[in-house]
Amino acid sequence: MIDTNSLYKSAIKGEKKAEEELFRRFTVSFRVIAQRKIWESADSEEVVQNALLTVAQKYKEAQIDRSISAWAYKVLDNKILDYIKSRAVRKGRVTGESTEYNQATTPQSDPVLKTRLLECLREIGRANPRFARIINLHYQGFTTEEICERLSVSRNNFYVILSRARSTLVDCLNRGEVNE
């Protein structure tokens, strides 16, 4: 797989295929990032398109200090911030600088998925006490640092526990059972 920076270098040299692949990559990742922060899909798509437009207009002339990904991400992040601010103005709210964009409307969740998720969480909680403890502490408001301290695990180990739990969770959601 060609890395993004190589695609970028080829694109600015005028290679059409590289440019297409670069923008395909931007489009997919931008959508994922924006959707996570903006639940209203139409708004989210609008923000993504605006960001892509800006990237397309400026990427060849832009001063890229670190990497194209970092720069493109910055563009998207600014667009999302603008959107949040504009929405706050519309709704008469005051927002802070937090990037934890607090969505104004909550889309309906899939009840089947939710039920299954609740069941899987219980199952995994039984099978994996460390994960259960992490989840428990997290939902009680403890920070990752505090959780690591309480569980006496390193950050890396913490992420490993979570990664494994995620695989189990995906498996459980797909198959309806936990492999212990």
Added chain:
Amino acid sequence: MNNECTNRNIGDKLFAYEMGMLSEEESREFEEHLIDCPHCCKLVEEFMETSRLLRTDDDVKAAGRRLSLPDSSTADTSAPIRKKRSRITAIIPAAAVVIAAVLLLVLRPWHVQISPTSDAVAVENRVMIAYFDNIADPEDEERLGEIAANLLITDLSGSQFVSVVSSQRLYDLLKLLGQEGEKVLNVTTASEVASRARAHWLLVGSILQVEPSIIVTTQLIDVEKGHIEASQRIEGEPEDDIFAVIDKLTVGIKRDLTLPAGASSETDRPVSEVTTSSQEAYKHYLEGQEYMNKFYWPEAENSFQKAVELDTTFAMAYYYLAGLMDKKLIHRAVKYIDRASVSEQYLIRSREALVSGDAPTAIAELESMVKHFPEDKYAYYSLGALEFAEERWELAVGYFNKAIDIDPLLKAAVNMIAYSYNNLGDFNSAIATIDKYISMVEDEANPYDSRGDLFASNEMYEQAMDSYREALRIKPDFRASREKLGELLLYLHRYVEADSQIAFLREADTPYDRSTGCLLTATLSMSQGKFKESLTLLDECIERDSVERKRPWVYSSMADVHLCRALIFRALHKQDEALASMETAMRLYRLSYPGDKTPFAYLVAEYRAEVGNIDDAERIIESDLAESYDVSESGSFGYAYARAAVELAKNNLDSALVYARQCIKIEKSILSMSLLVRINVELGRFEEAESILTEITTKREFWRPCYTTMHTLAYFSLAKVYEELNEPVKAVEYYRKFIGLWEDGDANIPDLIYARSRLEALGSGI
């Protein structure tokens, strides 16, 4: 193409990112990575809906909080067991006003929806016992039907082969079915109830005759099949009382239940040996439990007292009285421990350990109880209450949830979960939980009182007062609400309204309420700067409390009185008298809580240092505070506070500043903030002092009415700081506010005199 992550170090953070566990910076880094890594991007996309539920859905979050029941493998054992809470760092329920709350074990209903789950399969040999229909006396004024059912529950519970659904659970389920208070159940209702309780068997009974001998009949029904599997008719001898009849009935029922072979070799003790032999005492005991369920302590105390008057060997009645009246009564419960059931014996031993300050043993007893009686919700509830008392909220929630798993209607556990959430900073969950509790028992005062506490602790005073008033509307003598409403009004300077609330306490029936009323009356004067009047009232409080020396609360109450005296003397710049009062407060407190050295000791250290007794101050730090440092939050607070105060007195200002900041980090209270202000002023850091003082003037610690002077004096200090900052207009403003707060105060208060003189001087200059 995208089968592998391009950077595993970052890719490993995938789930943490999806869960919202990464810091802002880490999230950005991860999102940049998403642009570079189609593999991770795809994973996030596929999991988007699930991760959104994990991050935002309240039900999912609640389920997450219920995960990880603390046990030996997962419990947070890093923190050593603390001996006792010594400072109120977080709100505690009305239930915790008496020690009983720590092990409040008799609970009553609250409504929640029980949804059938895959687990809702009847448990083999689980029996639900319905109330007995007293046909001989349909009015059942002696509550014989209820007594018979409860005795049978106790007797059958003695067998490890039978699981008996408690009478509380029966009550709860009836309430769910809209038949609250029904003492006689038809078979259809009873079957419905038994089914919801996952009981395999339902036992319905009747009392056919009381005189000349008791005759009872029972029918054992297979709930699933709806068949009557067996019947019993027990006719007592003329000399047999209800206890003897129940013993005979138990033998017959155990035979009908087809229990494992081991059951036949079990010792079956007469039920009068594990409860009481007095029917009248048992009736009062059941009454006491009913009051406990509603958190109506004085009534409960009264009933349990009647029970022990009638049977001086009634272990469980002593057990409850030890919490309500005098903790030493637990030794009576221990003395007669053989007269309690096996599960109750664990509770008695646990509380005995707790009273002796041995929390690990208290916990170990309850853990043994859990092991032997895994379906006993009270064991989990009690463990939760212990963790709650130790301020380990998340562990407490785990245990309370486990109790609720066993009995979703366990309202006291729900109440405590709401407090735990609040103490964890999750106000929304706390209110949601308490609102659910309220909606189920709208006719009880406690849920409204709890709701008031939640609002008050989040500085939503009007809502808090509304809730307290609602509790008082339901039960005008609900002391906890009356006291807190009075304190809140007092802190809001609404003195006339405060006095009308406090008057209820002054004139209450119980000595504790009157003692509280007396202290609050004195603080009412104190708040207005009427120190002479307040000191006279405090003397009256001491006199009043002296009469009640046998009461468990009396010494800590007297300690509070002396604390108020100390703070008044301090405001009058009479440091020697202030020190003497604080030393007395400490001594009295230790009579109530001998093992708890931190409270008052750090204030004594501070006051000793202020009068120049640095060596004595150092001594108390070393002897009473150093050992608690780093052991607990309260221990660390006490030590850091005392150290800061002593370093300040020694003019080691940098060192004082370090300790004071440490203090604030542990607890940002008026006390710790005031100390930090003094240090900053000494260091000439007036901007910092101003900022802290401004915060103090908006900070309410209404549950510490004695500290009202410190709150008012903050206005005075702020005025002086503004003078230092060369802001005379603001100085004038705050001198005026200060004088206004004590406008009816004594003329000889030095700071008031000074403020007036400065106001005059500044006023002419402006």
